[in-house]
Amino acid sequence: MEAYEKIHRLHELIETRTVADLPGPYKVGVDLGTADVVLVVTDETGNPVAGSMRWASVVKDGLVVDFRGAMVIVEELKAEVEELMGVTLEKGATAIPPGTVGRNAMACGHVIAGAGLEPVCQVDEPVAAAEALGITHGIVVDIGGGTTGIAVLRNGELVFTADEPTGGTHVSLVLAGAYKISFEEAELLKRDPAQHRKIMPVILPVVEKMATVVKNMLIGYEEFSDYPVYVVGGTAYLQGFETEFGKAFGRKVHVPPHPLLVTPLGIAMFG
Structure with a gap:
């Protein structure tokens, strides 16, 4: 199954609350986003099997600020998918913005552990997105709610990663002020x-700022100037x-x- 086909399939499974008839063993990924929490299950080769998501505000700027709330949501999503699949999910992967360290990095693992999933690995969000897109040579920009991260891959290897505090939350703040x-x-x-179409002129300065942030991250790396650039995350869903x-x-x-589902799919593929 091609990368874009997998993303379309995952969206269909979540929207229809159905399960793909694919054999295990299964991989599980949990994306604790600023605006949403997504749980995805794939088969061993990364084909989507099931998924569920919930809009939430348990994370801020890439950090878990409501540990209990996050754990409860993951528990609920896990139970929903388990009921759909008729199996028990035991292990899972998580992701964090690039550069997250220490207890902040450990928090995501603790959340899914508290929800009944043994953490198996933790990856950078844009790296997970690159995995879902099947990218071995290019730049992936992951615009989250509070942060924008990038990953540069060359011949399948991560050669550069960075993260800055700007994202979809800033879009919402501008809209709240304008209207x-x-x-x-x-x-x-x-x-x-x-x-x-109506709100794009209002939020255009934020979109331009995001692009400038990414452009500045790559200053001094002229060797990446001809790499294809892929942008994922909920903000990229906006028309225009x-x-x-x-x-x-x-x-x-x-x-x-x-684009909102690309990183969650990639996290599951690492699971």
């Missing part, structure tokens, strides 16, 4: 595809984002289908 609505209302506005980000970045970028 004089609450942050929660701004989040809902941002998720409504019917509103994307791919074009505007590319303009500000100064290079063509690629946004895969359902």
